[in-house]
Each structure stands twice: as C-alpha cells, then as structure tokens.
Amino acid sequence: MSFGEPKFVDAQSIYFGKRRLRLKDVRIVRKDALRRAVAGTVVGNVIEWYEFGVFAYLITVIGPVFLPKADPTVQALYLYGTFAVTFIARPLGGVFCGWLGDRIGRRKVLTFTLLLMSVATFATGLLPGYAEIGLWAPALLVFLKLLQGFSASGEYTGGATFLSEYAPDRKRGFYVGFMGSSYLGFAFGAGLVAVLQVTLGEGAMQSFGWRIPFLIAGPLAAIALYFRYRIEESPAFSAVLKERSEEAQKTGELRENMGVVEVIRAQRRFILPVMGIAAAGNVIAYTMTSFTPTYLNQTLGFQGAQGTLVIFPLFVLAAFATQFFASLSDKIGRKRILFIGAALGILLPIPAFMMMGSGNLWGAALGTLFIMVCATLFSSSYASALPEQFPTESRASALGLAYNLGNAAFGGTAPLVVAALIGVTGNVMVPAYYLIGAAVLGLVSVFFLKETSRRPLNGSLPNVETKDEAQHLVQTQDANALIDRQQMPLPYAAFSRSPDGTIVQLPHDDLAVQRAASEAGISLEAITVTR
Known part of the structure; x- marks a missing residue:
C-alpha cells in the first residue's frame, strides 16, 4: 500500500x-452468469472466426472466379491483398467499437460485431463472379472484406475485455483463454473446405461449391446470437455505468467516456508495448492460419486438399493448447509465457519451414506444429495480459486502438508480404525470416508490460x-x-x-x-x- x-x-x-x-466491496462471481458469459463469447467467437478464416482456405479455388485471366500467382496476391485490406478497417473498427464498448457496454458491442460479420460473410456467398459482372465482382469482394475487418476488430478485443472483467482474478487467464476457441472456428472452416474439395472436385468447387461455406454463415449466426443475447453485462463495467449514473444525478451532467486523443495521452505507456505484442503474435498466428495452406499447395506443390488437411488437426490442438497455456499463466505469470513464445518464435521458424519443404505430409505437419506452438503461447497469454494493462473506464478503447493498430500494420499483412517476397526472391524460406523479425519485436515488447496475473483489474474491485x-x-x-x-x-x-x-x-x-x-x-x- x-x-x-x-x-x-x-x-x-x-x-x-x-x-x-x-x-461488500469484493465481488463474488456468480457461476451461472460466468458460464453464460463464457458460452456466449465462445460460440460467437468460433462462428465469427470461422466466417473470417474460411476465405483464406478458398484462395486457390476462388481465384479463377474473380480474376479468371490472371495467372495463379497474381490471383493469390490479389486475394491475399483482399485479406490484408480487412486490416485497413481494423484500427477504425477497433477505435469505434472500443469507444462504443466504453460508452454503452461490452455485451451490446459483441452482438453488433457478430451480426455485421455474419451479414458480410453471407453476402460473399451470394456474389456474382467476374464472368457475370466483370470488375465489380472483385471490387464488391473487397468491400465485404472491409466490413469483416471492421467487425473482427471489435470481436476479439471486445471478447477479451468482456471475459477479463467477468472472471475471478485468480483464474482470469484460464477463463480468458477460451478466446482460443477462435482456432476451433478456423478448424471448422478448414475441415469443411477440405471435405468439399474431396467430395465435389475442382470443377464443382469453382462453379458453386465455394459458396457453401459462406452461405452457412446465416444459420450459424442465428445460433450464436441466441447465446449472445443470454449473457449479462460484465460486473466490472456495470459498476462503471452505475457510478456514472450516480455522478450524473449529483452534478446534472453525464460524464463522457474518453476520446481517442485522451486515451492515447492517458495510456501512452502501454499503447506501444501492446501494439508490439499484437503485431508479433498475429504475424505468427496468421502465417499459420491463413498463409500456410496456400503455401503448401501453391509454393511447395502439395495437391488438392492436402494443405488444408495438414492444418485442420493442428487447429483443434491449438485450441486446447491455448487453454492449457492460459491456465498456466495464472500460475507462473503472463510475461513468462509471452517471453517463452517470443524466444521460440526466434528459434523455431527456420527448422519449421525446412520441414515444410521436405516434400512429405509428416514433415509439413511437424513444421506447422512448431509454428502453432509459438502462436498459442502468444495468444494464450496476451488475451488476458493486454486488457489487464488498461483501466476499466477506458479498457475497450485503449485495447481496441493498440491491438488493432499492431495487428493491421503487421499481422494481417503477413500473408501478403511473405507471398510477395517469395515471388520476388524465389526463396521459400522468406516466411521464416519474417517470423523471426516479428518474434524479436515481441520479445522487446514483453519487457515493457506490467505483470498482472492474479491481480484485480486496474480500475475495478x-x-x-x-x-x-x-x-x-x-x-x-x-x-x-x-x-x-x-x-x-x-x-x-x-x-x-x-x-x-x-x-x-x-x-x-x-x-x-x-x-x-x-x-x-x-x-x-x-x-x-x-x-
């Protein structure tokens, strides 16, 4: 004291x-409310990241649909660029959704982001191809991906903030670790695409099969929205809203939540470290989830669904590994887990990509597993560590800004950058060097974070x-x-x-x-x- x-x-x-x-100051977490909060966040998280990720697994299929006259490399670069475009909307979406979350509550924003993502995904499945409307087809695809990026910016940071504020302090890492369910969404998408590729064949996939994963977003959204509507606002932010209301009754004025400039000024000490951690973790994560399947098929010569089948079981494993490391962070600290992830991110990429280039599925699977370990060490700990850096009053705004800036600048552009560098240099080991650079950035950033494991949230009881x-x-x-x-x-x-x-x-x-x-x-x- x-x-x-x-x-x-x-x-x-x-x-x-x-x-x-x-x-009476100490909150005893209601188990039934906590279960609903976890279920609502997890179900929505799985479905939203299924919708976001399925695009990456269809790149080699839908390239000819939207750019039929281009060679496969140009098609891949365009679609990776379209994927990267979603991250242009990330900072804007992060600022808006964060500001809105600090104003009206986390729960309402999570419902909004899920609805927006689902509408954009479903609409993608209805898009005419280049043969029907010419250049409008790729242009509309870019627009819908921008909407997805805007939505995704609020989903992850909003979900992490929400669970951080709901969970008991001693087990916050464990409960926020359920954000790792995003890997199940990626697994669902990868598995569905692999099944469709095997059962329908290349011709049917390019004709109509590619639409199926996007159209499924409609009924999936209805399920997720049911779970989201059942959750209650986080107790920590409910206390903030109550305190604002009581203050307004006394003064006659409602205190506004902080603007972007105020947030940056007040939280500048942690904005850059959080950006660095977000950049490093997402470069590694998106290399695994979005770049690797196409890399295995197009660059290394694997056939059909092989690239997707390699990563499908690893996504399922990643979800459970994330939960394990998240729980471990409650015992040994967030910074220690992040440090190990960054250190392995420096040591493992070169042997990992050498194994991927060995020419056999087992080598590719083992190499991808190495990348997965690094990714899950990051995502398991930063899901709780990053929201914990900021006070409750401005947590959603500060995290939404810092996380999405780092993610947009480096994470989302990683598949495009490494694909372009491979095309320019002809060196299939370029992704390994890029991952090492990101891990070094993450390692430096870890030292500037405060250790927050098992402690009450800043600004909350x-x-x-x-x-x-x-x-x-x-x-x-x-x-x-x-x-x-x-x-x-x-x-x-x-x-x-x-x-x-x-x-x-x-x-x-x-x-x-x-x-x-x-x-x-x-x-x-x-x-x-x-x-």
Whole structure:
C-alpha cells in the first residue's frame, strides 16, 4: 500500500490513500452468469472466426472466379491483398467499437460485431463472379472484406475485455483463454473446405461449391446470437455505468467516456508495448492460419486438399493448447509465457519451414506444429495480459486502438508480404525470416508490460469465487502484494502509523483528519476512478 507525503497536524502524522476494502466491496462471481458469459463469447467467437478464416482456405479455388485471366500467382496476391485490406478497417473498427464498448457496454458491442460479420460473410456467398459482372465482382469482394475487418476488430478485443472483467482474478487467464476457441472456428472452416474439395472436385468447387461455406454463415449466426443475447453485462463495467449514473444525478451532467486523443495521452505507456505484442503474435498466428495452406499447395506443390488437411488437426490442438497455456499463466505469470513464445518464435521458424519443404505430409505437419506452438503461447497469454494493462473506464478503447493498430500494420499483412517476397526472391524460406523479425519485436515488447496475473483489474474491485476467499482477501489486504487499492474505485481515507508500525485508518469526523484533508485538497467522500 502506498501513501502520499504525510501531513503533520498537532504533531500527528496523517497519510492519505484509498480506504481499506470491505467485504461488500469484493465481488463474488456468480457461476451461472460466468458460464453464460463464457458460452456466449465462445460460440460467437468460433462462428465469427470461422466466417473470417474460411476465405483464406478458398484462395486457390476462388481465384479463377474473380480474376479468371490472371495467372495463379497474381490471383493469390490479389486475394491475399483482399485479406490484408480487412486490416485497413481494423484500427477504425477497433477505435469505434472500443469507444462504443466504453460508452454503452461490452455485451451490446459483441452482438453488433457478430451480426455485421455474419451479414458480410453471407453476402460473399451470394456474389456474382467476374464472368457475370466483370470488375465489380472483385471490387464488391473487397468491400465485404472491409466490413469483416471492421467487425473482427471489435470481436476479439471486445471478447477479451468482456471475459477479463467477468472472471475471478485468480483464474482470469484460464477463463480468458477460451478466446482460443477462435482456432476451433478456423478448424471448422478448414475441415469443411477440405471435405468439399474431396467430395465435389475442382470443377464443382469453382462453379458453386465455394459458396457453401459462406452461405452457412446465416444459420450459424442465428445460433450464436441466441447465446449472445443470454449473457449479462460484465460486473466490472456495470459498476462503471452505475457510478456514472450516480455522478450524473449529483452534478446534472453525464460524464463522457474518453476520446481517442485522451486515451492515447492517458495510456501512452502501454499503447506501444501492446501494439508490439499484437503485431508479433498475429504475424505468427496468421502465417499459420491463413498463409500456410496456400503455401503448401501453391509454393511447395502439395495437391488438392492436402494443405488444408495438414492444418485442420493442428487447429483443434491449438485450441486446447491455448487453454492449457492460459491456465498456466495464472500460475507462473503472463510475461513468462509471452517471453517463452517470443524466444521460440526466434528459434523455431527456420527448422519449421525446412520441414515444410521436405516434400512429405509428416514433415509439413511437424513444421506447422512448431509454428502453432509459438502462436498459442502468444495468444494464450496476451488475451488476458493486454486488457489487464488498461483501466476499466477506458479498457475497450485503449485495447481496441493498440491491438488493432499492431495487428493491421503487421499481422494481417503477413500473408501478403511473405507471398510477395517469395515471388520476388524465389526463396521459400522468406516466411521464416519474417517470423523471426516479428518474434524479436515481441520479445522487446514483453519487457515493457506490467505483470498482472492474479491481480484485480486496474480500475475495478476484486473478483473472487467464494465468500471465504473474499473474507481472506479483506483480512490480509495490507500484507497482500497482489492488492493495490490505489488502482481501485474507492474513496480516499486518512491513515496514521502507530508506534508499533501498524497502519491505522482514521475516522472521517476526526478534526485533525478534516484539517489535513482540507490542506491537501483531498475529498474523503468522492470515489476516484482510474481513467
């Protein structure tokens, strides 16, 4: 517990700091509400990332549909460019969805992002090809991918923020680790495309089969929206909304949430490190999820569905590995997991891509597995570590801005950049070097993050699982290194140090306390909120 400079009143040393936690301050997480929150986030996450990812597995199929006169390399570059275009919308979507989430709530924004993604995906399945409408076909495809990018920017950061605020502090990594269900969405997409390629054949896939994965988005969205509507707003942000309402009743004015410039100014210490981690993790992740299938088929000469079949089981494994590493981060710390991921991201890409180039499926699978390990170490920990860097009042805005800027600049462009570099250099090992560079950036960024495992969120009161845990936390708060009341929305109180060194909280009506508070310009009644 930290205090300011003491005020000496009548020879008594008085310190000011946030008042002690009381039992009623500590939130006991309702298990039924937590289960619904996890289910709503996971189901929506799986379906949204299925919709986002399925495009990458159809690149070699739909290239002739939208650019029939171009050679396969140009088709792939165009479609990778279309994929990269989605990330142009990411920063804008991240800022808007983050601002909206900090204004009206996380739950409503998550419903909005899911609906927008599903509409754009379903519409993609209805698009006429180049043969029907000429250049309008690729132009409309780019527009729909922009809508997907806008939506995806709010889905991941919104979901991570939502689960971070819902989960008990000691198990936050475990619960936020369910964001790794995005790999199940990628697996579903890869598996469906592989089945269609095997059963329909190349001609039927280019004629109508490519539309099926996109059209399935309609009924899938209905299922996901049902689960999303059943979840409640996160308790941490509900408290922020309540505090704003009470303040408005007293002052007659509703406090606005922070704008972009204010967020950057207030959170500049962590904006760049979060961007660096997001860039590194997503370069590795999108290389695995979106670039590898086409790389195996088009660059290394694998046939048909082979490239997709290699990564399908690895996506399923990645979802479970993410959950394991996320739970481990609750025990050994977020930064340690991120550090290991970055270190392996430097060491493994070269042997991984050498194995992929060995010419056999087992070598390709093992090489892709190496990349998967690096990707899951990043995604398992940063899903909880990055939201934890920012205060509740502006968490969605700050995370949406920082994460999506890093992702847009490096992550989403990774498939396009490495494909272009392979075309220019003829060197199939270029992706390995690009991944190493990203991992170095991630390694440096880790050192600038604060360790947040098992601690209450900045700007929120503690979340626990049981009443016994709450009582123990209140009783041991002064000696608990994980508790920092200065970051909690609590009113100030006066303290003094007794002869035996014990810190004693003083009553507000003590005349000496009132005089010292007046001199220090401190209100002992107002709840101070970290922004």
